[in-house]
Amino acid sequence: xxxDATRTLExxxxxxxxxxxxLLTGLRDDGYTLVGPxxxxxxxxxxxxxxxxxxxxxxxxxxxxxxxRLERRDDDALFGYVVGxxxxxxxxxxxxxxxxQVRRRDDGMEFSRGGAAAPRYxxxxxRACDLAAMRVQDRVMIGQDARDPIYAERREGAxxxxxxxxxxxxxxxxxxxxxGPVADAGFDxxxxxxxxxxxxxxxxxxxxxxxxxxxxEALRRLPxxxxxxxxxxxxxxxHERARGQMGRRLATEGVRALLRDNPESPQWDDVATRCLSCxxxxxxxxxxxxxxxxxxVDLKGEHAERWRSWDSCFTGEFSYIHGGVVRPSTRARYRQxxxxxxxxxxxxxxxxxxxxxxxxxxxxxxxIDLRAEVAxxxxxxxxxxxxxxxxxxxxxxxxx
Amino acid sequence: MLPIPYRVTRRxxxxxxxxxxxxxPAGPDAIRRHRPGQFNMLYLFGAGEIPISISGDxxxxxxxxxxxxxxxxxxxxxxxxxxxxxxxRGPFGTHWPVDQARGRDLVIIAxxxxxxxxxxxxxxxxxxxxxFGRVSVLIGARxxxxxxxxxxxxxxxxxxxxxxxxxxxxxxxxRGRIGFVTQLIPTxxxxxxxxxxxxxxxxxxxxxxxxxLRALGLAEERVYVTMERxxxxxxxxxxHCQFGPDFVCKDGPVYPYARVGPRMLIREL
Numbered sequence: 001x002x003x004d005a006t007r008t009l010e011x012x013x014x015x016x017x018x019x020x021x022x023l024l025t026g027l028r029d030d031g032y033t034l035v036g037p038x039x040x041x042x043x044x045x046x047x048x049x050x051x052x053x054x055x056x057x058x059x060x061x062x063x064x065x066x067x068x069r070l071e072r073r074d075d076d077a078l079f080g081y082v083v084g085x086x087x088x089x090x091x092x093x094x095x096x097x098x099x100x101q102v103r104r105r106d107d108g109m110e111f112s113r114g115g116a117a118a119p120r121y122x123x124x125x126x127r128a129c130d131l132a133a134m135r136v137q138d139r140v141m142i143g144q145d146a147r148d149p150i151y152a153e154r155r156e157g158a159x160x161x162x163x164x165x166x167x168x169x170x171x172x173x174x175x176x177x178x179x180g181p182v183a184d185a186g187f188d189x190x191x192x193x194x195x196x197x198x199x200x201x202x203x204x205x206x207x208x209x210x211x212x213x214x215x216x217e218a219l220r221r222l223p224x225x226x227x228x229x230x231x232x233x234x235x236x237x238x239h240e241r242a243r244g245q246m247g248r249r250l251a252t253e254g255v256r257a258l259l260r261d262n263p264e265s266p267q268w269d270d271v272a273t274r275c276l277s278c279x280x281x282x283x284x285x286x287x288x289x290x291x292x293x294x295x296x297v298d299l300k301g302e303h304a305e306r307w308r309s310w311d312s313c314f315t316g317e318f319s320y321i322h323g324g325v326v327r328p329s330t331r332a333r334y335r336q337x338x339x340x341x342x343x344x345x346x347x348x349x350x351x352x353x354x355x356x357x358x359x360x361x362x363x364x365x366x367x368i369d370l371r372a373e374v375a376x377x378x379x380x381x382x383x384x385x386x387x388x389x390x391x392x393x394x395x396x397x398x399x400x
Numbered sequence: 401m402l403p404i405p406y407r408v409t410r411r412x413x414x415x416x417x418x419x420x421x422x423x424x425p426a427g428p429d430a431i432r433r434h435r436p437g438q439f440n441m442l443y444l445f446g447a448g449e450i451p452i453s454i455s456g457d458x459x460x461x462x463x464x465x466x467x468x469x470x471x472x473x474x475x476x477x478x479x480x481x482x483x484x485x486x487x488x489r490g491p492f493g494t495h496w497p498v499d500q501a502r503g504r505d506l507v508i509i510a511x512x513x514x515x516x517x518x519x520x521x522x523x524x525x526x527x528x529x530x531x532f533g534r535v536s537v538l539i540g541a542r543x544x545x546x547x548x549x550x551x552x553x554x555x556x557x558x559x560x561x562x563x564x565x566x567x568x569x570x571x572x573x574x575r576g577r578i579g580f581v582t583q584l585i586p587t588x589x590x591x592x593x594x595x596x597x598x599x600x601x602x603x604x605x606x607x608x609x610x611x612x613l614r615a616l617g618l619a620e621e622r623v624y625v626t627m628e629r630x631x632x633x634x635x636x637x638x639x640h641c642q643f644g645p646d647f648v649c650k651d652g653p654v655y656p657y658a659r660v661g662p663r664m665l666i667r668e669l
Contacts, residue, residue, distance in 0.1 A: 100402050104445055108426040108485040109405045145650075146635035149401075263666045290639030293632050297446040304446050311639070318640060321630050322470035332668030340642065347645030 012209045012227035012235070019222045020078075020206055021052040023161075023189075026221060027122040032159055035091055036124030037084065042070055044084035046091075049124065056081065063169040063358070066367030076204060079125060079163045079193045082172060083357050087130050087286035088123050092154045093141065096309040099150075099293065104302050114305065118150070122159040128180030129172075129357040131162055131187060133286030139349040140289045150308075159214070162187035166238030170247035171358030173371060177250065179355040181242040188215035192235035207235040250356065250371045251378065252342075258378055259343035263335060267377045272331035274366050279312030281360035281368075282337065287353050290318070313337050338370060401633070403443045403487025404429045406463075408480050415546050418513065419478040420466040422456065423486065431488055434458050435495035436520030437598075437626065437654045440465065441634050443487030447476035451631045451649070453517035454491060459527060463488070466516040466548065492634045494654040496521050496598050496624060505533040505590040507618075509609050511540045511581055511601020515548045517626060517653075518600050526559045533595075536562040536588055540581030540601065543567055544574050581605065585612035592617035598624045599657075607664055610657045620658035627652045627660060644669060 015023070028034055034049045039056035049055070061081040062069045073080050098114030126134075134155070141151035165172075165181040174180030183190060191206040207227050210216040227235075282288040292311035297304045311318055314333045319326035327333050345353030354370075361369045410422035431440065439453045442465065450473040456464025469478040480486065498521055506525065510518050518537075525535050537556060541547045544567055553563050564584050566577040577584075582605070595618055599609045606625040613623050629641035629648040641648040644663050652660075663669055 102403075102443075102445065102487070104485070108407065109403075109445060109487060111402050111405065111487060113402060141637065144636055146633075146637060148637055263669065289637070291632070292638065292640070293449070295446065295448050301446065306449075313639065313642075319630055321628055322474075326629065327668045329668055336642070336669075344642070344645040348647070 012207045012232060013219060013224040014227045014231050015206050015208050015222050015224045017052070017078075017204050019224060020191075022222055023218060024049070024051050024122075024124065026218065027159060031120060032122035033119035034122050034124060035088070036161075037079075037081075039070060043068060044070070044081050046084070046086040046088065046125075052078070055079075055125075060167075061169070063171045063362045064367075065171065065361050065369050066364055068362050075195050077193055077195055079191070080167065082165060082167065082169050083127055083129065083359060085284050085359065085363055087133060087284070087357070087359070088126060089133070089137065089286050089288075091121055091123070092134070092158070093137065093148075093151050093289060093291075093310075096307060097150055099306045099308050101303065101305045104304070114307075118154045118157075120157040120159075121154065122161065124161045124163075126160050126162045126183075126187065127165055127174075127357075128162065128183035129174040129177075129355045130286055131160070131183045132174070132177070132179035132355040133357065134160075135186060136287045136345075136349070136351055136353060136355065137289060139351060140287075143349070159218075160187045160189075162190035162211075164190060164192045164235070164239060165242040166193060166235075168242040168245040168247070169358065169362075171361040171369075172242075172246050172356065173248065173250050173358060174356035175243055175246050175249075176252060176371075177352060177354055177356035179357075181246070182239050185211060187211045189218060192238055194231055194234045194238065196234060198230075205231065207231050247358070248369075248371050250354070250374060252352070255374055256343045256346050258374070258381060259339045262377055262381050263339070265377050265380055267373065267380050268331045268335045270376070271334050271368060271373055272329065274368055275330050275334045276365060277314045277330045277333055278365060279314040280363045280365060282312040282314060283310065284359035284363045285341075286357060286359070287341075287355065288312075292318075313340070338373065341370075342374065401489070401635075403441070403449075403489050404431060406486050406488045408482050408484045408486070411480070411482050414466060414548050417470075417478070418466060418468045418546075418548065419480075420455065420464060421477070421480060422462050422464045423488065424463065426485060431463075431490050433461065434463070434491035434520075436498055436524060437496035437517055438491035438493050439517070439634075439653065440488050440490030440492070441631075442473075442477060443489075444473050444476035444480070445485070445487075448473040449487075449489075449632075450474055450477070451492075451634060452477070453626075453653075455516035455519045457523035457527070458520050459524070466513070466519075468513045489634065492649055494650075494652055496654055497596070498524050501596040501598075502531045503533065505595035506535045507538070507585075507588060507590060507595060507597040507613070508536065509538045509540075509581060509585075509597065509599040509601070511605045512542065512546065513548070514600035514602075514605075514626075515539060518598060519549060521598055522556060522561070525561060526556060529559045529561075534562065534590055535560070536564065536590070538581050538584045539563070539565045540605070541565070541567050542569065544570050544576070580608075582608045582612050585609065585616065588616060590616070590618075596622045596624070600626045603627075603664055606657070607661070610661055620661060621656050623657040624654055625657050625660065626654050 341353040405426040412420040632638040
């Protein structure tokens with residue numbers, strides 16, 4: 001996934017800023033609801049866009065564990081930042097959505113499906129990690145026997161415009177997860193932003209490739225020229241820069257077995273002294289899919305609705321069954337989250353649940369970095385620190 | 401994800417806090433036929449949806465649920481009367497391996513409300529008694545007043561089922577056994593090399609039952625238990641019921657103990 005930039009660039013074209021503006025206008029004219037990055041509230045967030053003027057021109061981000069800041073760039077790049085707190089998950093698997101409604105009548109109950117039809121989305125600025133996250137969520141939401149019709153409807157109609165990263169932050173580790181920084185499939189169109197000078201003139205262009213017939217069709221309608229060696233070289237240099245700026249690796253080798261086999265690692269106690277169990281990591285994660293439901297009833301008691309909303313395995317209520325909470329401790333909740341993400345996700349869906357976007361690192365209020373936690377668990381396992389061995393727990397005790 | 405309208409056709413108050421309801425479709429739609437051990441999601445208007453095991457005879461086609469009032473939705477369930485409406489989704493999950501138990505001795509062990517998901521198995525034995533070897537039903541309850549399906553024990557015994565009851569505590573008038581259900585296991589007379597066991601109750605009770613059964617010589621692959629976890633969707637999408645790599649709603653709730661036993665020892669998994 002997403003490593004060989006050369007192949008994707010073979011049939012590349014070049015469009016300028018005007019061409020990009022036309023692309024966005026054209027998609028809106030075709031009935032798509034355009035969603036992409038925009039600067040708001042001190043962050044690059046995703047929102048519905050009218051067109052190219054809503055993009056965060058001249059902004060960049062600085063990200064570290066527990067830190068995110070917007071800064072001005074010294075150019076007018078439209079995509080000169082990496083991922084913000086939002087992912088496209090909020091449009092495919094909405095934070096709150098009505099599942100169904102029911103009307104109580106004298107002769108019983110009548111159920112009907114919730115909500116209006118979803119908009120047909122065009123997503124702009126889908127980074128390689130977010131594209132990989134969509135593939136992960138596809139397996140969860142529509143790849144099993146039970147398909148989520150809400151996700152399916154939104155996903156199947158969506159037009160995807162990827163933007164290959166030309167920069168990375170210390171929180172980024174998509175290369176470790178085989179997810180980026182260059183996406184090589186799954187998009188309709190993919191852009192690499194190229195800024196520079198040519199013959200003394202400032203240039204602001206996009207090397208663009210199509211990944212699907214409808215992407216080709218959209219590209220054909222734009223004023224473009226074939227990409228020359230110069231532009232391709234500039235694009236490749238950008239991809240390499242992103243690869244080079246990537247932060248520490250997540251050592252994926254054997255991580256599935258490592259977490260499965262170390263549920264009693266002392267590191268879980270260690271991280272629990274720092275983790276606030278706030279759930280930020282699950283909300284910014286582009287693959288976390290857990291949800292809960294809420295029922296509402298009108299005052300007359302005739303009409304009720306069932307709403308689904310994102311949930312987090314870091315809350316106590318998440319695991320509540322009558323008689324108590326299955327995971328009362330932060331230790332158990334963090335262990336559940338990380339073990340699910342990097343280990344049991346494979347058992348369930350045949351893939352890692354992590355794409356290396358780094359959002360959970362940036363948006364953790366205390367700067368817990370899963371890469372460091374995995375490394376520490378591995379160190380302790382290798383050193384064979386005395387763990388709370390499972391064999392010494394109650395079964396060896398007296399009769400029930 | 402849309403419930404199907406059902407209606408209560410029969411109501412039985414089992415104990416002070418437990419009610420059995422038989423339900424039937426209110427319209428043309430109905431859920432698929434269930435297998436013993438599977439569960440439904442029951443929607444109670446305005447109170448929410450709860451996973452409830454199916455506790456009636458799968459062959460007779462009647463859909464029966466027994467529930468103890470412990471939360472808002474289960475209390476609403478227990479308040480339903482004949483003719484009242486509810487919504488049903490299901491059936492979900494894995495089932496007791498009743499067919500594989502044919503020709504073998506069978507041990508059924510229930511703690512409290514745990515008898516509810518096992519009753520379809522007992523019904524199967526009652527209706528096809530000749531297909532099984534020696535069959536024992538060990539029932540544990542908090543007090544004699546908490547015993548479920550007490551009026552049916554005589555029917556079961558009449559079909560050559562060894563029904564034994566024990567309670568945690570009892571008034572002076574109780575002439576039966578007092579003690580843990582696990583204490584009955586060593587006295588079982590079964591062909592342990594081939595027998596199957598089906599156990600439902602609190603996790604700690606199931607763990608100690610598995611231990612006692614192992615001591616009798618019954619392999620953990622032939623001891624089946626049911627897990628309980630929080631469930632919202634019942635189709636593996638909401639994430640609440642995760643138990644290690646499993647979604648209890650679809651990979652369970654019925655498991656061979658050999659699969660889940662080691663995981664039960666990991667606290668707060």
